[in-house]
Amino acid sequence: MPVADIPGSKSITARALFLAAAADGVTTLVRPLRSDDTEGFAEGLTRLGYRVGRTPDSWQVDGRPQGPAVAEADVYCRDGATTARFLPTLAAAGHGTYRFDASEQMRRRPLLPLTRALRELGVDLRHEERDGHHPLTVRAAGVTGGEVTLDAGQSSQYLTALLLLGPLTEKGLRIHVTDLVSVPYVEITLAMMRAFGVEVAREGKDFVVPPGGYRATTYAIEPDASTSSYFFAAAALSGGEVTVPGLGEGALQGDLGFVDVLRRMGAEVEIGADRTTVRGTGELRGLTVNMRDISDTMPTLAALAPFASGPVRIEDVANTRVKECDRLEACAENLRRLGVRVETGPDWIEIHPGAAPAGAEIKTYGDHRIVMSFAVTGLRVPGISFDDPGCVRKTFPGFHEEFTALRAGL
Incomplete structure (x- = not known):
């Protein structure tokens, strides 16, 4: 039975780095994800004057509740959305002038x-070129706090950034949210803030964050649930079995909910205390599914859909159009390249199984999730290649090796 060794969660590692930097004392992060995104976040902290020590299995961060240790810094956020959104927010709580820029891909993404x-x-805070985009400069003088209204209908990361900031403000924050996507990611944030000593209250659509700062701790990072989705999908497609240790009943990440989608399609799923196993049964039924809360796994399902017994319709995923690329169109275009009939709307995609897909080069748009998703399609379709296979380094530098090993095991 293949056991997939999935690296740590990207979203948990990014939040843990922010919390560790903001906490009073030294925090140890156990098994953090080491990828382009998280290395970029750690490097950004170093630029801001935080000390980040590394061992092969852990990172130690010296927290500074008073904010960055330097009065000015230039921070390059690479491709990382969490880096690009969380670090300017962290810097705002300090005192100094901090400039942030990012890759072309990240410059296109909204904030x-x-x-x-x-x-x-x-x-x-000033945007230097386009309003709402990098590059930007923060002239920080601490944050008093108070009430603020936020539209998080495009990305839950906006809300997470403000929640994380709350305890660093003088009076705390009351955040009134008018729209919210990817709710499980906010649950991750709240659970992690609790682990660092802060309890957020909810009153209707308001999140009330107390002042008073964070306490340092030792924090273990669970495996990445979005990354696990490709390995679970591979089991469902091949009729084999895959287990991911470290992801079980208590998992923080909502994207583990992807296994429920596979279960509806006909796979057998077992979620234990500290592991999840998916077994393919040779059956993959079509379905209609709302993926608003687990939209990072939409491309995984799209890549699996041509092998279902009926149409697969994925709804309420408008926010996937403003990720590393327009993922909805990228999936549609690549499926059409393989000869699959696809229809799309503003927030949905419908995939119609038909004749066996034919091999083609997948256009990745530099998006790690497009590569990893269509690697699943490649289990059944010979001749699939990628124009940029290396973009997986964003979240999983060893993906191709691990997936090849899994393929041999299946």
Whole structure:
């Protein structure tokens, strides 16, 4: 029975780095994800004057509740959305002038709802080129706190950034949320804040964050559930079995919910205390599924869909159009390249199984999730290649080796 060795969660590692930097004392992060995104986040912290020590299996971060140790810094956020959204928010709580820029891909991604909210809280923040996009400069003088309204309908990361900031403000924050996508990611944030000593209260659509800072701790990072989805999908498609240790009943990540989609399609799923196993049964039924809360796994299902017994319709995933690329169109275009009939709307995609797909080069748009998803399709379709297979380094530098090993095991 193949056991997939999945690296640590990207979303948990990014939040843990922010919390460790903001906490009073030294925090040890156990089994953090080491990838382009998280290395970029750690490097950004170093630029801001935080000490990040590394051993092969852990990172130690010296927290500074008072904010960055330097009065000015230039931070390059690479391709990382969490880096690009969380670090300016962290810096705002300190005192100094901090400039942030990012890759072309990340420069295209929006952050206006967040920067608008920070300005509403009195933060002196300027976009240097396009409003709501990198590059930007924060002239930080601490944050008093108070009430703020936020639209998180495009990305839950806007809300996470403000929640994480709350305990570093003088009076705490009351965040009124008008729209919210990817709710499970907010649950991750709240659970992790609790582990660092902060309890957030919810009152209707308001999140109330107390002031008073964070306590340092030792924090173990669970395996990445979004990354696990490719290995679970491979089992469902091949009729084999895959187990991911470290992801079980208590898992923080909502994307583990992807296994429920596989179960509805006909796979057998077992979720234990500290592991999840998916077994393919030779059957993959079509279905209609709302993936608003687990939208990072939409491409995984799209790549699996041509092998279902009926149409697969994925709904309520408008936010996938503003990820590393327009994932909805990228999936549709690549499936059509393979000869699959696909229809799309503003927030949905419908895939119609038909004749066996034919091999083709997948256009990745530099998006790690497009590569990893269509690697699953490649289990059944010979001749699939990628124009940029290396972009998986964003979250899983060893993906191709691990997936090849799994393929041999299946």
